[in-house]
Amino acid sequence: MPQTMTAVRKVKPEKGLVVEDIPIPVIGPDDVLVQVEAAGICGTDLHIWNWDRWSSRRVKPPLTLGHEFAGTVVEVGGRVSTVSVGDYVSAESHITCGMCYQCRTGQAHMCPNTVIIGVDREGGFAEYVVVPEKVIWRNDRDKIPPEIACLQEPFGNAVFSTMNQDITGQSVGILGCGPIGLFSIGIAKASGASSVLASDINQFRLDLATKMGAQQVFNPTKFSGDGDGGIVDAMVSANGGFGIDIILEMSGAPAAINTAFKAVRNGGVVVLFGIPSKPVEIDVAENMIFKNLTVHSLNGRRIFDTWYKTRWLLSEGLVDLRPLITKKIKLEEINESMPLLEDGQVCKLVVIPEHKSAPQASERAVSKTPDPNIKGTVVHR
Ligand SMILES: [Zn+2]
Ligand SMILES: [Zn+2]
Structure with missing residues (x-):
């Protein structure tokens, strides 16, 4: 497994994004490492690209963007028990605290302590992304290909x-x-x-x-x-x-x-x-x-209630999302693609990262990832 990867990042508090090589992130005991196969660009990413009022208050560069993705698990932490290397997965991007009133009463989508992948912590516009086991969602590759699986998050x-x-x-x-x-x-x-x-x-x-x-x-x-x-x-x-x-x-x-x-x-x-x-x-x-x-x-989506309904609608072919994918792009093409989204002349753009190696388990050391503590919720625009 290589030591570095290509990632699309906000590196400075200004408009635009930078494509750069960074070390492949290290997982903690409760995390899995996902090799990203497809990632959807969202209106939220456009806001961050533009560095508007909302994003300049919320996002703390440097940060890898991307919260809609699908891929293959290549490493699992020592305490992970329900996800295995080789699993084909997506993720609920909202990591909720599990302890507040909303979380404890089945309303985690309103958790005031939410940490969002690709907004508050490293995201999926990269070859690899670290995801806590508790937000992993397993997909069926035969029924939902990566470019559709990555859209389950906003579809929810x-x-x-x-x-x-x-x-x-x-x-x-x-x-x-x-x-x-x-x-x-x-x-x-x-x-x-x-x-x-x-x-x-x-x-x-x-x-x-x-x-x-x-x-x-x-x-x-x-x-x-x-x-x-x-x-x-x-x-x-x-x-x-x-x-x-x-x-x-x-x-x-x-x-x-x-x-x-x-x-x-x-x-x-x-x-x-x-x-x-x-x-x-x-x-x-x-x-x-x-x-x-x-x-x-309404805001957000019921976690994980909407994921079950989403899987049913997409895997049974009840809703076909293929007409909504206007274009597939490389990580390196994100900056030039953002104005297309801004003009409203494309629907979904899906990033397909090019990998230096095929999915494979790694024997890298596993250490602790610090928990980001930025709070709040985000909307898909
Ligand atoms: Zn909570
Ligand atoms: Zn989104």
């Missing part, structure tokens, strides 16, 4: 927000067709939604929405206002003249949030999952109280 967010309510036989509106919104279209179809209507301001994404199974797609920029001839009327009339049963707001755009509350039927459900960048004005009386709405504001 869509599973959480879409399957949070009973959608069988319901009309579903999905506002915002980034990766999570597009995943949700497939999940809603697979879960028996009677119809799925989707909206986005980007035609490339609307074409993908149709591929994922949306019956009708809407571009809000083609409509003026919310009244006659507006997008709300268009969506309601496409739904047989009725308000939509369930609306998933996945964009975070203030206009779309208002569309969600107007296009939903009286007594319907609105799920707020997209993250607005600033406070949003809503007519609470007219568009919430008088409509007797149920509103869910």
